[in-house]
Amino acid sequence: MTNEDTAIIDESALLAGYRKGSDEAGARLMERYWSPIYRFCLSYLSDDALAEDVAQETFTKLASTDEPPSGDLKPWLYKVARNRCLDILRRHERSPTFNRPFRTGFDAAGKTAGPSTRVANHERQELLREIISAMPEEYRSVLMLKHIEGLSRLQIAETLGVSEPTVKGRLVRASEYLREELRKVSGIQP
């Protein structure tokens, strides 16, 4: 039995406990997933309170749904959170390509670089932030789930409801899009 399998069994037990009202099980699940789900929602909504609410709703739904996840919990949580975020954005007529300032907690200055490098890095990261803000959601979701949330290809496929080859192809296209846009807007030749 691999560690991953153990984690899933562990999760299944936690989930069962959580759905029966166990505070301890709920606390352990929250400890594990609340922060990533909140962060994921924040990247969509750029609004702390709203992101918190959607994260909360996602866990509430986990407790009350008639169709709880039977296997891996992670894709289920991301899928529910993403759908809800997209729903909110649609309702608010916000562009699904995120034409708004991309909200992160990132401090643009590098930790060790000197002043001039910091400026260059800062500009480049600002550009990148703008490109990500304007990126089609299907590219952005796959990059987020892969590189920020650390999901496997299978988990991403389950989250997005597509096949693994689709995820693989989309990752390449999204990365290429990022590279092309970065070149286009900055002329930077790394």
Next chain:
Amino acid sequence: MSCDMSRERLWTWVQGEDDDASSRAEIAAHVEVCPSCKSELAEMRDILGDLESVVAVPAKAAPSIPDHIGDYRVVRRIGHGGMGVVYEAEQSEPRRNVALKVILGGQHVSELQIRYFQREVQTLARLNHPAIAAIYDAGRTEDGNHFFAMELVRGASLMDYASPLGIRERLMLFRKVCEGISYAHQRGVLHRDIKPSNILVVDDASAENRSSFTLPFTSSATRAGQPKILDFGVARIMEEDAASPTIHTESGRLMGTLPYMSPEQAAGHPDQIDVRSDVYALGVVLYELLTGSLPYDVRSASLLSAVKIICEQQPVGPRAVNSDVPGDVSTIVLKALAKEPERRYQSAAALADDIERYLSGQAIHARPASTTYQLRKLVARHKAVSALAAMLLLSVLGGGIGMMIHANRIAEEARKSQRLSAVISTLYESADPWKTGRTDMSVLEALDLKSKELASELEDDPLVAAAVRNTIGNLYKGLTKLEPAELHLQYALETRRKLLGDDHADTAESMNDLGELRYEQARLEEAETLWRQALAVRRSRLGDESAAAAETLNNLGNLLRRKGDLDEAQEDLEEAIRIRRRLHAEAQTNPHANARQRNKARNDVAQSLNNLAGLLRSRKSPDALAQAERHYREALRIREETLGSQHPEVGKMHNNLGKLLQDRGDYAGAEQSFQSALQILRGQQGIGQNHQFVARLLHSYAEVKLAMNDPAAARALCEEALDMRRRLLGDTHPETIESMKLLESITGAVAHNRR
């Protein structure tokens, strides 16, 4: 890339997505020796590295949830807003789950927030209605936070719930919201923050049986829902406010959510906020419910420009956004959204009532804003139009271009008093020779000049252009300049048809007016088609008993009479008279009607009486002629009383009565009437010597004199008629020939007398 390695393979490899071990080894070996790929790879790694640092968000723990608040065991957090956090909690006695609303920040909350909170408690405690979430309890937490327990609403947000519903079901749902708000209004409670997120909907049947909180993730299929209005947090109790001036001051700040704010609320006038402010917010909610969008997009606007938009911009009709929205429903929404509170529904109950009327197939009370009202609103925004209209008026009234130097002053006056609608309608009356007794060519010249300018000025606003050109067309029609009249009236009708559809009161107005032109042009079939269409639309949009429907009925009756269909014509005219008598009686007793409106209502009766009398005259039977005489005499009396004894319309009535008396063989009576008519009409500038009508009058008078065996007088009258007809109509016109023949008879009679 100078080598064969594709960037796709490199991206896949660098992101750890290459599943083939030999491929991975191949790429790893290749990039070691290929400078180009090495460089590509470095760029890719930089990008991915940056991506992680740009998107990374510091970890944040889940908000802690207290075990208990007061005597309640907290189950989970439901959400939070500006005022506090909301939890689902269990109450032990009575055993039930409740929503607990806690003001965040403990003892540090402002006094204002606490006052709001306490007010919310007091307010909600007084309300007990199925559409309002009930309050159970209030208190303070251990750390000094205020909380209250309220009905836990197991429902979806209004918009989520409504998404699978049709227009009709949405209206039924919305009507229940209005009922809840109306109930609160009747108890002196305003909501002041009505918006979709403050309205949840529960399934009627299943609400009580479900044990868990239902989140708005999914929308149910079509069903009956019970809305629950939440968050009376900013509502005020009106009678309390009256005794609390400080609250007035504090509530002057912008509360609630901007897109749903009434103009008076957005402009920060708390003293002007009343039930009609909630009616406005309901209008915005209904707009959003029907179209999926807001009447104005103020979300990205600055506060100042948002307030300006809310206070000044006219919303696009919901029907223009979603063509599934019926015209009547669009009218209802726009009435609720009127800028001025007095033009809105005066209560949520009145709004609910009109929706109910629509749902049950009855005529709604709301009316589309009239053309003149829309004109006034639009002109207030397009000052240039106002100036042009004032100049047009001046040209018409003053009859000279020289007077235009005062245009600015007049325009300023017009702007100040927002009376352009009156200006435009006065224009019409001013230019109609039958109303003023003047046919001044300078009026025509000014009209020709200004109508072109107006038309081009209004190019970007086709509906206003249509309204103005409809008026101008009528002006030309009144001046018997049928060609330009046709141009403007046709434009107005086509534009309105295209933008408003056939089934609209303004389109019907243009149909009616173009019909009048066709009638003048003796294109009777076209006139009949237009009038029948106009009548149907006016009846359905404005009511069977409306003044507009009576106007078209009157026209149609006249036309049918001319076609010889006397029975239907008589029916229509009698119906028009009945409606107009009723409208006149209403105007007499309506304290808001002014003298002009009362006179107009009375003159409308006279017009239809005159037409019916004309019809009865053509029936020729003694009874019909006797009836006709009564109608003529009543019409004459009305005209004299309302217009004065020297008005050209009175002259016309004398003439008509004279013709009838001539038919009845009462030549002395006829002569008296013709003389009165001539005396009035000869005194009218532009009519007396130069009008087809006067020629007809002279011709008839000549006939009477001949019948009275006074061929000399008859001859003088007939020669004058013939001379006028030759000049106006030419030698070959039937009326000219008619006078020639009469002159022959008179000459014959003179010869006979001599013999």
